[in-house]
Amino acid sequence: MKVDPSLCIRCGACVSVxxxxxxxxTDGYVAANERCTECGICEKVCPVGAIEVARKKV
Ligand code: SF4
Ligand code: SF4
Structure with missing residues (x-):
C-alpha cells in the first residue's frame, strides 16, 4: 500500500491494525514494508483516507 503524506495525520491506527x-x-512518516500483502485492512481504518492499496491483478 501507499500512504499519501499530505493527508496522513500520523494517528498510528494503520500501524496497530x-x-x-x-x-x-519512522520520523513521523508511515510506510509499508516488504511484508505488506495489500490486504486492505489499513485502508479501512485510516480516518483520513490517506492509504491507497494496490489492487492485485487477477
Ligand atoms: S494492506 Fe494489509 S498488509 Fe499492507 S500495510 Fe495495510 S494492513 Fe498491512
Ligand atoms: S491510519 Fe491513516 S492517518 Fe493514521 S497513521 Fe495510518 S495513514 Fe496516517
Whole structure:
C-alpha cells in the first residue's frame, strides 16, 4: 500500500491494525514494508483516507 503524506495525520491506527506488522513509522512518516500483502485492512481504518492499496491483478 501507499500512504499519501499530505493527508496522513500520523494517528498510528494503520500501524496497530496491520496483521502482518508491515507498516513502519519512522520520523513521523508511515510506510509499508516488504511484508505488506495489500490486504486492505489499513485502508479501512485510516480516518483520513490517506492509504491507497494496490489492487492485485487477477
Ligand atoms: S494492506 Fe494489509 S498488509 Fe499492507 S500495510 Fe495495510 S494492513 Fe498491512
Ligand atoms: S491510519 Fe491513516 S492517518 Fe493514521 S497513521 Fe495510518 S495513514 Fe496516517
Amino acid at each position: 496491520c496483521p502482518f506488522d508491515a507498516i513502519d513509522a
